[in-house]
Amino acid sequence: VAPKGYILSKETIEFKLDENGNIFEKNANGEYVKVNRIKMINEKEIKEYDINISKTDITGEKEIPGATLNLKGDNNTNLTWISTNESHKVTLKPGYYSLTETIAPKGYILSKETIEFRIDDEGNLYQKNIVGEYVKVDRIKMINEVRPTININKLDSKTNKYVSGATLNIKNNKGEVVASYVTDDKSYYISLEEGEYT
DSSP states (O other): OOOTTBOOOOOOOOEEEOTTOOEEEEOTTSOEEEESSOOOOOOBOOOOEEEEEEEEOTTSOSBOSSOEEEEEETTTEEEEEEOOSSOEEEEEOSEEEEEEEEEOOTTBOOOOOOEEEEEOTTOOEEEEOTTSOEEEESSEEEEOOBOOEEEEOOBOTTTOOBOOSOEEEEEBTTSOEEEEEEOOSSOEEEEOOSSOBO
16 A cells, blocks of 8 residues: 555565675565665656646637647647637646647638647646746637638629629639629628738
8 A cells, every 4th residue: 555645655565684684685686685774766747737728819808710720748748629619628747838830710711829838746737828927727718819801892893882693713823712702782701811812
């Protein structure tokens, strides 16, 4: 039985005593070597803790699906997942970690932020702020900004009024159609990634 908070030792120590009370411990080569005492070592048990990671819009409240996130850190941690409409739960050991976004969710700008955080031995979560201090938080939250939208109007050249019924295609610089719509009596709003369009 291991002591509380420690991992059960798998070690078996063989030793013998002579008639004078001297202790001899068997080493890795099978030879008995004189020692002052028998020493068995236990490693501390490392607990794991559940933490929540949110991918939200600028309000910090609405979860955004479709972002690819990567988590790296101590204990050879390297996790990748795609965000959903709910916060993502990961189980981690105490240590230091970093979170980055590799693919932005549709309609949002890729976050250039790297969030650094740590978990202490009691499972408390701390996030590094802009001045380099670790501040206690209840979850890790990465925020995305919405891509700017542009509006497109189809207007009569003389009256400057909306023209309905025209089919317009928006193509990228590879000639691929990224959006197609039929005009009506209002502006068409669209969010596009950086690039050249026709």
